[in-house]
Amino acid sequence: MNTLNYIEVLGTRAREARSELAAALTAQKNDALSEIAHILRRSSDKIIEQNRIDIDNARKKGMSQAMLDRLMLNETRIDVIANACESLTKLDDPIGMVDGGGVRPNGIRVVKTRVPLGTVGMIYEARPNVTVDAAALCLKSGNAVILRGGSEAYHSNKCLADLMRAAVERAGFNPDIIQLVENTAREVATMMMKANGFIDVLIPRGGAGLIDAVVKNATVPVIETGKGNCHIYVDESADLDMAVEIADNAKTQRPSVCNAIETCLVHRSVAERFLLKLKKRLDKHAVEIRGDRLTKMILGADVIDVTEEDYATEFDDYILAVRVVDDFAQAIEHIRKYSTGHSECIITESLYAAEEFQRRVDAACVYVNCSTRFTDGEEMGLGAEIGISTQKLHARGPMGLKELTTVKWLINGNGQIRT
Amino acid sequence: MNTLNYIEVLGTRAREARSELAAALTAQKNDALSEIAHILRRSSDKIIEQNRIDIDNARKKGMSQAMLDRLMLNETRIDVIANACESLTKLDDPIGMVDGGGVRPNGIRVVKTRVPLGTVGMIYEARPNVTVDAAALCLKSGNAVILRGGSEAYHSNKCLADLMRAAVERAGFNPDIIQLVENTAREVATMMMKANGFIDVLIPRGGAGLIDAVVKNATVPVIETGKGNCHIYVDESADLDMAVEIADNAKTQRPSVCNAIETCLVHRSVAERFLLKLKKRLDKHAVEIRGDRLTKMILGADVIDVTEEDYATEFDDYILAVRVVDDFAQAIEHIRKYSTGHSECIITESLYAAEEFQRRVDAACVYVNCSTRFTDGEEMGLGAEIGISTQKLHARGPMGLKELTTVKWLINGNGQIRT
Numbered sequence: 001m002n003t004l005n006y007i008e009v010l011g012t013r014a015r016e017a018r019s020e021l022a023a024a025l026t027a028q029k030n031d032a033l034s035e036i037a038h039i040l041r042r043s044s045d046k047i048i049e050q051n052r053i054d055i056d057n058a059r060k061k062g063m064s065q066a067m068l069d070r071l072m073l074n075e076t077r078i079d080v081i082a083n084a085c086e087s088l089t090k091l092d093d094p095i096g097m098v099d100g101g102g103v104r105p106n107g108i109r110v111v112k113t114r115v116p117l118g119t120v121g122m123i124y125e126a127r128p129n130v131t132v133d134a135a136a137l138c139l140k141s142g143n144a145v146i147l148r149g150g151s152e153a154y155h156s157n158k159c160l161a162d163l164m165r166a167a168v169e170r171a172g173f174n175p176d177i178i179q180l181v182e183n184t185a186r187e188v189a190t191m192m193m194k195a196n197g198f199i200d201v202l203i204p205r206g207g208a209g210l211i212d213a214v215v216k217n218a219t220v221p222v223i224e225t226g227k228g229n230c231h232i233y234v235d236e237s238a239d240l241d242m243a244v245e246i247a248d249n250a251k252t253q254r255p256s257v258c259n260a261i262e263t264c265l266v267h268r269s270v271a272e273r274f275l276l277k278l279k280k281r282l283d284k285h286a287v288e289i290r291g292d293r294l295t296k297m298i299l300g301a302d303v304i305d306v307t308e309e310d311y312a313t314e315f316d317d318y319i320l321a322v323r324v325v326d327d328f329a330q331a332i333e334h335i336r337k338y339s340t341g342h343s344e345c346i347i348t349e350s351l352y353a354a355e356e357f358q359r360r361v362d363a364a365c366v367y368v369n370c371s372t373r374f375t376d377g378e379e380m381g382l383g384a385e386i387g388i389s390t391q392k393l394h395a396r397g398p399m400g401l402k403e404l405t406t407v408k409w410l411i412n413g414n415g416q417i418r419t
Numbered sequence: 420m421n422t423l424n425y426i427e428v429l430g431t432r433a434r435e436a437r438s439e440l441a442a443a444l445t446a447q448k449n450d451a452l453s454e455i456a457h458i459l460r461r462s463s464d465k466i467i468e469q470n471r472i473d474i475d476n477a478r479k480k481g482m483s484q485a486m487l488d489r490l491m492l493n494e495t496r497i498d499v500i501a502n503a504c505e506s507l508t509k510l511d512d513p514i515g516m517v518d519g520g521g522v523r524p525n526g527i528r529v530v531k532t533r534v535p536l537g538t539v540g541m542i543y544e545a546r547p548n549v550t551v552d553a554a555a556l557c558l559k560s561g562n563a564v565i566l567r568g569g570s571e572a573y574h575s576n577k578c579l580a581d582l583m584r585a586a587v588e589r590a591g592f593n594p595d596i597i598q599l600v601e602n603t604a605r606e607v608a609t610m611m612m613k614a615n616g617f618i619d620v621l622i623p624r625g626g627a628g629l630i631d632a633v634v635k636n637a638t639v640p641v642i643e644t645g646k647g648n649c650h651i652y653v654d655e656s657a658d659l660d661m662a663v664e665i666a667d668n669a670k671t672q673r674p675s676v677c678n679a680i681e682t683c684l685v686h687r688s689v690a691e692r693f694l695l696k697l698k699k700r701l702d703k704h705a706v707e708i709r710g711d712r713l714t715k716m717i718l719g720a721d722v723i724d725v726t727e728e729d730y731a732t733e734f735d736d737y738i739l740a741v742r743v744v745d746d747f748a749q750a751i752e753h754i755r756k757y758s759t760g761h762s763e764c765i766i767t768e769s770l771y772a773a774e775e776f777q778r779r780v781d782a783a784c785v786y787v788n789c790s791t792r793f794t795d796g797e798e799m800g801l802g803a804e805i806g807i808s809t810q811k812l813h814a815r816g817p818m819g820l821k822e823l824t825t826v827k828w829l830i831n832g833n834g835q836i837r838t
Contacts, residue, residue, distance in 0.1 A: 366827060
């Protein structure tokens with residue numbers, strides 16, 4: 001008899017707990033979501049108190065200001081999180097949707113229907129909002145979830161998970177549909193990656209290092225999310241004012257996120273006019289420009305020399321790499337070389353260039369004349385998102401509730417055999 | 420500068436070759452498929468000659484009769500393979516299909532469209548028909564393919580791949596959209612499993628050992644196919660004659676395939692009547708029955724004692740495990756414990772039992788009153804299949820052309836930025 005490891009124990013509990021959830025009525029799942037929202041709002045003092053412990057510890061350990069900001073919870077943020085839970089009650093339930101089928105010539109009736117994936121494993125960094133987000137999306141889509149957040153957020157996550165477990169229990173569910181990995185040792189994360197048969201899919205959320213480690217080590221199926229080295233290409237026919245607006249928005253509206261741009265490519269015939277306008281705009285946000293030789297010739301010596309490594313880097317910061325390209329083909333080639341396949345954009349007035357760009361660039365989202373910041377479940381019309389897939393299997397681009405489901409083929413006959 | 424390994428070289432060629440294929444018109448892809456069919460038929464003597472070399476070598480090495488049969492090609496079989504290529508020309512092209520989208524409140528236009536996965540890696544056993552099948556399905560769905568068949572089929576595969584490459588070249592494509600891994604060393608298969616960035620998805624086809632090795636070692640996304648430990652449950656309300664017909668068909672019509680049943684569960688209240696009928700029928704095919712205590716009491720001492728291991732085994736042979744269960748719940752529990760999630764069947768006249776079974780059994784295909792042998796792309800209406808997925812991500816159950824695609828989101832605006 002094999003002894004189950006820690007994750008296998010959680011996985012077994014999740015499997016037992018979720019069979020009831022998989023068959024639950026939408027109304028019951030919505031009740032649980034509302035219950036979570038209420039309990040979070042009512043318990044905000046307690047949550048903030050626990051979060052304060054994490055913040056104090058993290059500060060002592062020298063966590064950066066940006067990371068501290070992501071870790072920090074206050075009344076307003078808790079309210080935003082609770083609202084997000086409630087807004088899920090308004091979305092269609094993906095479970096039971098019929099995706100295809102028909103009666104075959106021999107009379108068997110085939111119905112391809114949507115069912116939950118089963119048990120979802122989330123591995124993420126010290127962002128307590130993900131704890132609630134992920135649990136709520138899994139609940140609505142009928143999945144159990146095993147949450148493994150960054151150790152720096154342990155007290156916050158424990159408090160949030162306990163509150164959510166109490167809420168779903170009050171709504172009539174087994175609380176083990178939501179479980180937190182309380183042992184935040186690295187070995188336990190590795191156990192999750194190898195928990196075939198106990199976890200149906202792993203979704204890592206966080207920086208490139210975390211995601212690479214999961215992709216490299218997991219034997220459980222993984223959905224790779226959120227690596228975003230995104231580009232904007234300003235074509236020779238571009239409306240340059242529009243190009244400046246969009247480049248500025250895509251770089252500075254929220255630089256830390258995956259759908260922000262990292263490199264701007266500009267056609268040489270419009271480079272001078274465009275770059276002078278762009279620099280003027282970006283200077284307002286003190287964006288550091290790292291440019292190639294021509295960019296430096298145009299913008300002057302205070303532009304930093306760009307390196308190959310810069311082109312390959314997701315800065316997630318007020319830094320923009322800039323390259324002047326000879327033509328459309330060189331822009332495409334640059335994107336092919338450095339893109340993570342997340343979001344890519346062309347600014348052009350040429351129909352031909354727009355269509356060629358959308359055809360030839362191999363990315364989840366390919367834009368013409370609007371900001372890459374729209375790569376987002378809500379902006380795209382999915383209502384909510386669990387992440388943005390940069391892989392090609394299962395889901396690509398923003399993933400909503402439907403992407404947390406799989407199919408089951410139901411086949412009904414009256415004695416048919418194969419001949 | 421890193422040196423590319425053998426697979427990375429093939430992958431680079433595939434990537435270059437496939438950009439043209441991804442944008443090809445359906446008519447051009449169909450021409451290439453017809454060209455492959457013609458060239459295979461015209462070259463049957465040459466193919467058979469090369470196949471003979473493989474057969475002779477395999478016989479000397481003591482390959483089993485069943486394996487030799489799968490390896491062997493003759494005029495008829497080549498014609499069947501060529502017909503399958505031609506029949507793909509009649510199927511809808513999945514590329515460019517629109518899967519969703521709309522105009523968002525801010526005016527951006529979102530179109531979710533189907534595009535090829537990219538480069539598909541196939542790892543399979545000594546079955547030369549898979550070489551052509553897989554290449555043809557990939558071609559129609561716009562993917563490049565890297566084929567790694569069992570070394571025992573090397574001469575056959577090389578001949579088939581060369582002919583297909585000549586055919587697609589004649590149809591105007593770069594022949595590197597179809598590449599055979601000529602080095603059949605195990606290390607090269609391992610390289611394929613780690614070729615992230617060069618291979619977009621790996622599809623292993625073969626026995627449980629092969630599939631497990633790929634799932635365990637691959638860092639490239641994998642679609643797990645074809646592990647089929649399938650069950651039939653004969654409920655207390657079953658039409659027992661129908662149950663015998665279906666159990667016989669599901670076991671003996673083609674025992675070597677993944678959608679054949681391996682275990683029959685029968686409700687104790689009908690066990691005696693059913694098992695006596697079943698044995699009489701299975702004796703015609705000399706099916707070996709491995710039964711539990713009650714089965715032995717009913718069928719007599721020549722029934723072999725079933726073991727836990729038998730319950731967990733995909734025999735792929737004229738062997739059937741039989742267990743008498745106390746009730747519906749015990750049948751469900753048995754299936755939960757041993758099923759590989761491929762195809763499961765209940766024979767019942769009870770609406771309640773039918774619906775509970777379809778709801779509670781977690782498998783790709785869940786049948787009521789018809790044979791599990793229908794788990795097949797053609798039988799289910801997909802037109803063709805590249806395999807049967809037993810995982811939950813990306814595809815589950817029979818995979819056709821659409822399952823060889825992913826999506827690309829095309830977003831068009833006129834200056835929209837995110838605020």
